[in-house]
Amino acid sequence: MIKLFQTLAVAAVLAPAFGAPAAEFPAKDKPISIVVPFAAGGPTDSVARDLAEAMRKPLGGARIVVDNAAGAGGTIGANKVAKAIADGHTLLLYHIGMATSPALYRNLPYRTLEDFEYLGLVNEVPMTLIGRPSIPANNFAELRTWLNANKGKLNLANAGLGAASHLCGLLFMQAIGMDMITVPYKGTGPAITDLIGGQVDLLCDQTTNTATHILSRKVKAYGVTTATRLTTPGLKDLPTLQEAGLKGFEVTIWHGLYAPKGTPPDVLKKINSALKAALKDPEFIRKEEGLGAVIVADQRVEPAEHKKFVAAEIAKWGAVIRSAGVYAE
């Protein structure tokens, strides 16, 4: 009997070694997919593609693909990742929408703080308010006069409720005390194409998407959403919206990386290390900074600090959104 107990005890100790082996990460036969909850060609998409490239080497040459799962301001893609197999092969790159959607959606199909593993913040990006090229106004003061003269006729594009462009548009309409018709797209990639074509009037979007179009004069620029001006060559003269008279107007967009809740800790560690390596990759830094983004170089690259930051953003923007009385059923 004693012998039997001893045998069982030894078997129990050895069990992990002989049990099912931990799944290999990254798997040789399975790509890592970064879900972008917006259409291809927009700013979240471009960060994800640059990040995928920069994370490939630190993940041992793994194949990393971008999966555009667009719609409902990013919440469709986020939900896809919340429900995905938690093995590290499905990740989410989402922006400030991670923090604005809890207040905007009454029936959000996932729990923002509970259903994801937080992997680290990636970058922060200013936004710019831009207009179709045929708007006669050439600066913010002229734009205000033109807006007042065209009340009720103007529209503002965005990437759906919960998108950065939606939040910025909301703040803008509040600041100028005017409502505009909002036109939702599946991402600001397609929205900016329509703006250039003159189908919509205004858009507020990440500088990583607007800079090249402003510089090539395909769109008109009216202001920067951050408290300080852009440092991007050629755009240093563009005033901030605060300078242009919108007191206290300030919004910066951040992007973060997430995995489904329950992803094994050793896998999360590998992804976080690869993210940190990517954020130090000279080519990634050159691409991002060249378009006005700032790479996160503080504690928010650590999962716990990333999560703390998102919780604070949920509180901050939730109050703003609730006071505006905007929400989706």
Ligand code: ASP
């Ligand atoms: N920048 C977009 C937004 O408005 C989304 C996108 O990346 O297409 O949130």
